[in-house]
Amino acid sequence: MTLALEEQQHRNTLPKGFWLNEYQIETVLGKPGGFGITYLATDTHLRQLVAIKEYLPSEFAIREGRSTVYVRSSSYEESFQWGLKCFIEEARVLARFNHPSIVRVLRFFEANGTAYMVMEYQQGKCLSDYLKQGGILPEQELLTIILPLLDGLQEIHKAGFLHRDIKPNNIYIREDKMPVLLDFGSARYAVGQKSRSVTSIVTPGYAPLEQYDTELNEQGAWTDIYALGAVMYCLISGEAPPAATRRVRKDPMPPAIKIGEGKYNKNLLQAIDWALKLSGEDRPQSVEQWREKICTDPTPFTLGPADKSPPRWTLFNLASIVIILLLLVTIGLLWQQQDHEIQVAIERIRQETTATLGKEQLARQQVEEKLKLVENRFNLEKQRRKEVEIDYRQAQALIEVARRFEPEILGKQEISFEEFHYYDITNVPENDGFLNIREFPGHLNKIVGKIPKDEKCVEYLGGGELRFVGKHVWVKVAYKDVQGWVNSYYLMRSDRNCQPEKPVEKNK
Known part of the structure; x- marks a missing residue:
């Protein structure tokens, strides 16, 4: 199925030499994704290369013919149009930025049923x-890479905008x-909220926990900070952090402060761990706050030149020391008699204090254990609810597919022998050429048996x-003399x- 989807995405690309207004397509940049396709093209007016991103969510839409994009079915129309609106709004926002670390948007336009x-x-x-x-x-x-990105990200957040998909790619x-910074994920996130498709809006390892819940709107600057912190973690460790969902119960991620010990500034490592806190409230709340931690350079205490010179002993210094020693001896003689009583009193206070602190520590430990138990139960119930919701949505999708063939499948008891349904073959990968009958x-x-990929009027047996x-x-079909x-x-x-x-006789 994955191979078929990749083949479909490849067929959805515009061919080399295709004209989009004054732009001529040269090639596809990178691998076509599930949300859109980016092309390298030539601006024939200015005679320079540009990158063009096409809105084409493969979950909702498909290209038919040479250029036009169509929604797969009417049930996807609302989600497709919502994503298209967000895609255009994203282009308008990005066009306002003129920062060396933010991709520069020159223009946008609508054509071929998309934008x-x-x-x-x-x-x-x-x-x-x-x-x-x-x-x-x-x-x-x-730092040469991260500090300019922080400046660009700060500009984005000041405009009330989020990137939502920061990762090395x-x-x-x-x-x-x-x-x-390329390929902002705000429009993709909006489509994901409509379709409830988490996999279309998160990148495991770089997406914080709040991005896995499409029903909540608890994202902010701290969301992008988590993602950029994950990028920094990858730069010092060689691999991305574990997915946020894996870190909830028992976090398998070694902290940056441990991985980079002795190799990087301690404050830099602490800043990475700060950004990767699971709760958004525990992370830096702004780029400015985070940058201050990253750029702090802890300098050890050292003596200045004047402090390093040997002390100069004078007669006054020596006299002062002698007087202090005499005072200490006198006080010691006066307190010697009461020393035993003082020691007894001190020991009694120490024992009472230890007993009191022990009780308080035990009580606090019990409260913390109860809170942890409640939190674990809450997280477990929340995870179970998500799993049930995912299963429910998948079941709904299967029922919708089934209804294409049996519109009254949930209530119909019998289907007339004379009732026929006919279907055309579609979506078969170009390299296969045939659809297998099993x-x-x-x-x-x-x-x-095998059905050619361009065959029409294949009979669904119904019943x-x-x-x-x-x-x-x-579904069961009949093709020529094969069922x-x-x-x-x-x-x-x-x-x-x-x-x-002459209809083929169906099995009852």
Whole structure:
């Protein structure tokens, strides 16, 4: 299924040489993602290269023909239009920034049933590829990358905007070594809220815990700070932190202060651990607050030149010392008689204090254990609720697919023998050429026939002949003299007159 989806995304790209207004497509930049596609193109008016991002969420939309983008079904129309609106608004906001560490948006326009964002194109490589050259970075090189990003992020937050998808793949290192933030995730997050698809809006390891809950709106500057802190953690350790969801119960992540001990400034390491706190309230609340911790350089106490010179002993100094010694001896003689009583009193107070503190410590420990137990139960119930909601949404999706074939599947007891449904083959990968018909539902079962990928009017046998296998619905069809099972993902309701001259007898 993953391979089929990647093939579909590849087919969705515009071909080389395609014209978008005055821009001519040269190639695809990077790997097409699930939210959109970024192209390298030539501005034929100014004769310079630009990057163009196309809004094409593969979950909701598909390209048919050479250029036009269509929504997969009417049920996705609202989500597609909502994401399109957010994509355009994102372009408008980014166009206001003129900062060397924020990708520069030149313009945007709507065409082909979708929208496009035109950006400056810079020579260089993403931070992920940059790290492949040397692995972890020394402190000075790390700060050379992070400090300009902090300045850019501060500008973004001042405008009331969030990046929401900071990760090495979205940080570009230009040839002059200046880092640039790319591919903002705000529009993607808005679509994810509509579709409740968490996987489309988070990057494990770099997304904080609050981004996994599409129903809450508890994001702020601390959300981007977590992501950039995770990038810094990767720069000093060579790998991303564990996903935030794995860190809730028993955190497997070694702290930065331990990993970078002796190699990096202690305050820098503490700043990374501060940014990676699970609770947003425990993280820095602003870039300014976090930068102050990062840039603090702890200097050990040293004596100045004047302090290093040997002391000068004078007659006054010696006389003062003698007088102090005499006073101490006199006081010692006076207190010697009461020394035993004082020691007894001190011992009694120490014992009473120890007993009191012991009781308070025990009580506090018991309260903390109860609070921890309640918190663990709350987190467990919250996780269970999320799992149930995910299962419920998946079940709903399967039922919606089933209803394509049996509109009254939940209440219909019998289906007339004369009732036929016909479907066209779609979505079959170009390299395959055929859709396999299997003896029983499931892709591991025996192949009993093949249907060409461009075949029309394949007969669905009806009569409730469908099965749920994992996250897919398999249906029974008849093609020529063969009956068997196919994945419904590859079928699309035919609008042709498909009545056969002699119907194939169905199994009851």
